[in-house]
Amino acid sequence: xxxxxxxxxxxxxxxxxxxxxxxxxxxxxxxxxxxxxxxxxxxxxxxxxxxxxxxxxxxxxxxxxxxxxxxxxxxxxxxxxxxxxxxxxxxxxxxxxxxxxxxxxxxxxxxxxxxxxxxxxxxxxxxxxxxxxxxxxxxxxxxxxxxxxxxxxxxxxxxxxxxxxxxxxxxxxxxxxxxxxxxxxxxxxxxxxxxxxxxxxxxxxxxxxxxxxxxxxxxxxxxxxxxxxxxxxxxxxxxxxxxxxxxxxxxxxxxxxxxxxxxxxxxxxxxxxxxxxxxxxxxxxxxxxxxxxxxxxx
Amino acid sequence: xxxxxxxxxxxxxxxxxxxxxxxxxxxxxxxxxxxxxxxxxxxxxxxxxxxxxxxxxxxxxxxxxxxxxxxxxxxxxxxxxxxxxxxxxxxxxxxxxxxxxxxxxxxxxxxxxxxxxxxxxxxxxxxxxxxxxxxxxxxxxxxxxxxxxxxxxxxxxxxxxxxxxxxxxxxxxxxxxxxxxxxxxxxxxxxxxxxxxxxxxxxxxxxxxxxxxxxxxxxxxxxxxxxxxxxxxxxxxxxxxxxxxxxxxxxxxxxxxxxxxxxxxxxxxxxxxxxxxxxxxxxxxxxxxxxxxxxxxxxxxxxxxxxxxxxxxxxxxxxxxxxxxxxxxxxxxxxxxxxxxxxxxxxxxxxxxxxxxxxxxxxxxxxxxxxxxxxxxxxxxxxxxxxxxxxxxxxxxxxxxxxxxxxxxxxxxxxxxxxxxxxxxxxxxxxxxxxxxxxxxxxxxxxxxxx
Numbered sequence: 001x002x003x004x005x006x007x008x009x010x011x012x013x014x015x016x017x018x019x020x021x022x023x024x025x026x027x028x029x030x031x032x033x034x035x036x037x038x039x040x041x042x043x044x045x046x047x048x049x050x051x052x053x054x055x056x057x058x059x060x061x062x063x064x065x066x067x068x069x070x071x072x073x074x075x076x077x078x079x080x081x082x083x084x085x086x087x088x089x090x091x092x093x094x095x096x097x098x099x100x101x102x103x104x105x106x107x108x109x110x111x112x113x114x115x116x117x118x119x120x121x122x123x124x125x126x127x128x129x130x131x132x133x134x135x136x137x138x139x140x141x142x143x144x145x146x147x148x149x150x151x152x153x154x155x156x157x158x159x160x161x162x163x164x165x166x167x168x169x170x171x172x173x174x175x176x177x178x179x180x181x182x183x184x185x186x187x188x189x190x191x192x193x194x195x196x197x198x199x200x201x202x203x204x205x206x207x208x209x210x211x212x213x214x215x216x217x218x219x220x221x222x223x224x225x226x227x228x229x230x231x232x233x234x235x236x237x238x239x240x241x242x243x244x245x246x247x248x249x250x251x252x253x254x255x256x257x258x259x260x261x262x263x264x265x266x267x268x269x270x271x272x273x274x275x276x277x278x279x280x281x282x283x284x285x286x287x288x289x290x291x292x293x294x295x296x297x298x
Numbered sequence: 299x300x301x302x303x304x305x306x307x308x309x310x311x312x313x314x315x316x317x318x319x320x321x322x323x324x325x326x327x328x329x330x331x332x333x334x335x336x337x338x339x340x341x342x343x344x345x346x347x348x349x350x351x352x353x354x355x356x357x358x359x360x361x362x363x364x365x366x367x368x369x370x371x372x373x374x375x376x377x378x379x380x381x382x383x384x385x386x387x388x389x390x391x392x393x394x395x396x397x398x399x400x401x402x403x404x405x406x407x408x409x410x411x412x413x414x415x416x417x418x419x420x421x422x423x424x425x426x427x428x429x430x431x432x433x434x435x436x437x438x439x440x441x442x443x444x445x446x447x448x449x450x451x452x453x454x455x456x457x458x459x460x461x462x463x464x465x466x467x468x469x470x471x472x473x474x475x476x477x478x479x480x481x482x483x484x485x486x487x488x489x490x491x492x493x494x495x496x497x498x499x500x501x502x503x504x505x506x507x508x509x510x511x512x513x514x515x516x517x518x519x520x521x522x523x524x525x526x527x528x529x530x531x532x533x534x535x536x537x538x539x540x541x542x543x544x545x546x547x548x549x550x551x552x553x554x555x556x557x558x559x560x561x562x563x564x565x566x567x568x569x570x571x572x573x574x575x576x577x578x579x580x581x582x583x584x585x586x587x588x589x590x591x592x593x594x595x596x597x598x599x600x601x602x603x604x605x606x607x608x609x610x611x612x613x614x615x616x617x618x619x620x621x622x623x624x625x626x627x628x629x630x631x632x633x634x635x636x637x638x639x640x641x642x643x644x645x646x647x648x649x650x651x652x653x654x655x656x657x658x659x660x661x662x663x664x665x666x667x668x669x670x671x672x673x674x675x676x677x678x679x680x681x682x683x684x685x686x687x688x689x690x691x692x693x694x695x696x697x698x699x700x701x702x703x704x705x706x707x708x709x710x711x712x713x714x715x716x717x718x719x720x721x722x723x724x725x726x727x728x729x730x731x732x733x734x735x736x737x738x739x740x741x742x743x744x745x746x747x748x749x
Binding site: 048049051052053055056057058059060061062064065066068069079082083084085086087090091092093094095096098099100122125126221222223249251 | 428431434454456457458459460461462463509510511512513514515516517518519548549550551552555558559560603607608609610611612665666667709710711712744745746747748749
């Protein structure tokens with residue numbers, strides 16, 4: 001029986017003997033970045049889609065099976081996936097992807113986070129002790145994360161290190177050109193006041209110089225209430241917002257309500273890769289985000 | 299710097315006013331100004347150098363993680379484990395039945411099953427942390443009046459790899475589906491009848507658990523446990539070696555982006571030594587039955603979850619069911635101190651039972667805050683062969699049934715209040731209408747729940 005089990009174990013262990021680096025990305029944006037860097041040398045699995053709230057995912061069997069075989073987990077970090085990822089990592093039986101191992105990478109650790117709370121109290125809602133985790137909507141952060149991710153991929157897969165570095169160099173070159181274009185195009189957005197559903201756009205706003213005048217969620221993670229929406233509407237007189245933003249995975253009801261009452265456009269932003277048809281990759285994500293913002297600002 | 303420029307300008311102005319002054323004065327002033335200019339230029343150059351240095355340093359540091367300095371945290375307390383405290387209390391209205399049990403089943407002894415009115419129930423304290431790079435530990439202490447029970451206290455491996463997970467200590471067994479779920483994570487205020495009949499509530503033991511996750515795209519997990527086996531249906535027998543063992547396999551996957559499922563098959567074997575419970579003998583007198591023998595339980599479970607776009611936040615549906623079959627083989631000793639009892643002189647006999655049961659439930663979350671659920675369950679007392687004691691003890695043949703409906707409201711992920719109504723026919727001849735109003739509040743660390 002023991003021998004049989006050992007043989008079975010060995011056979012199964014030998015099955016996935018492919019050389020490719022297997023990347024388990026918790027969110028589509030970092031899956032897309034890993035693909036940009038690794039090209040066809042990496043197998044990238046995205047644990048969530050743009051239509052799923054990354055805070056509220058469950059430790060599904062499929063995620064465990066994928067994490068079991070991953071060489072590298074790329075997480076957003078800053079507690080975004082705290083409700084499911086720690087469980088997936090621990091139950092995966094995969095020693096390489098545990099926190100503090102080279103196979104565990106947290107994107108938000110490589111950028112300056114905004115909104116790091118000075119007071120940690122759940123009376124302020126589901127606050128993240130390490131700051132706002134939605135860091136990817138500032139393209140400068142994408143570049144910083146990309147540089148660190150390239151180094152990590154090269155460390156884990158030295159045979160392809162040169163490929164990853166040149167992959168990133170090509171990406172960074174195109175990204176910088178695109179960033180200059182975006183910043184130019186986005187000039188009319190500077191100083192515009194916006195409302196947001198959840199505080200998922202602070203990095204975008206800080207990059208483009210937009211002003212966030214309020215969130216439809218009374219506190220992070222608490223659903224919009226009619227009382228809170230009414231108070232936001234009342235504030236519209238003194239400090240008028242030009243539009244109300246929501247991510248593809250958020251319900252449209254609250255932003256439609258306030259848009260209708262205040263006579264401002266409700267703007268759906270892809271938020272991440274795959275959130276709209278146009279947001280096919282990271283470039284498409286920013287192109288489409290800007291097009292949608294500019295259209296609403298007109 | 300601005301101030302210095304202003305002074306220079308003033309000086310220049312005063313120079314202009316003294317334009318009629320001597321050339322010597324003028325030369326002295328020029329020299330002074332030149333000196334000042336030179337000194338400022340040097341200082342500006344120094345500052346520029348410093349700035350350039352700082353800029354290159356931040357450029358370099360882009361390659362290192364940006365650490366957020368924890369505010370005023372001493373290094374000793376920074377290593378404190380994740381702490382959470384679960385408050386769960388209830389208000390319950392039901393019939394007053396002195397010896398609440400499940401007709402036709404050897405009583406597993408459900409704690410607090412008869413509590414009516416207001417109660418703070420159990421308060422659960424959870425402490426967890428990584429011990430070092432190789433191990434993680436967790437303890438769950440359930441506190442109630444006058445007692446603190448170690449519900450779980452285990453450590454688990456982080457660094458074995460190859461899909462292997464090792465856990466040792468006191469832990470909830472991986473058998474079945476809801477067995478590992480603590481009461482606060484369940485969808486109803488009480489455990490299904492099936493779990494009450496099988497284990498009292500859930501099965502935990504002191505021992506070792508070994509799990510292996512297959513390296514396949516399909517989720518396939520095998521688990522094996524050996525332990526003390528001191529809890530019902532086993533008893534503490536103070537022996538060397540293992541008193542209980544379990545094996546299980548779980549298989550699961552996604553169907554498209556909206557559906558996820560898991561099925562499981564489990565086997566549990568325990569041994570009991572003089573496991574005693576009250577029986578009613580044929581003379582209608584209470585007698586004590588003590589069972590010594592083996593208990594084998596098979597469990598089959600499945601769960602299916604659906605959410606539009608796979609995003610469970612706004613709407614989701616969860617459907618689950620479990621089935622069990624248990625076989626007990628051994629001896630039954632019937633005794634009673636009551637002279638009227640047929641077991642006044644202890645009678646030893648064979649004991650063989652084959653019993654089964656199932657439950658199925660569906661819970662629909664229709665807004666981020668509201669959920670509603672329905673559960674139906676049925677047990678079968680099956681065959682009960684008491685051998686010689688058939689002449690002394692009543693052998694109840696009964697199919698206990700229970701239907702439960704609940705609706706709950708969550709302000710956030712951390713607070714929930716639930717109203718539950720159950721029509722309980724778990725005791726022959728009694729229909730108990732039970733109302734439960736329950737709250738579950740989680741303080742502290744953000745917990746993660748299993749699928």
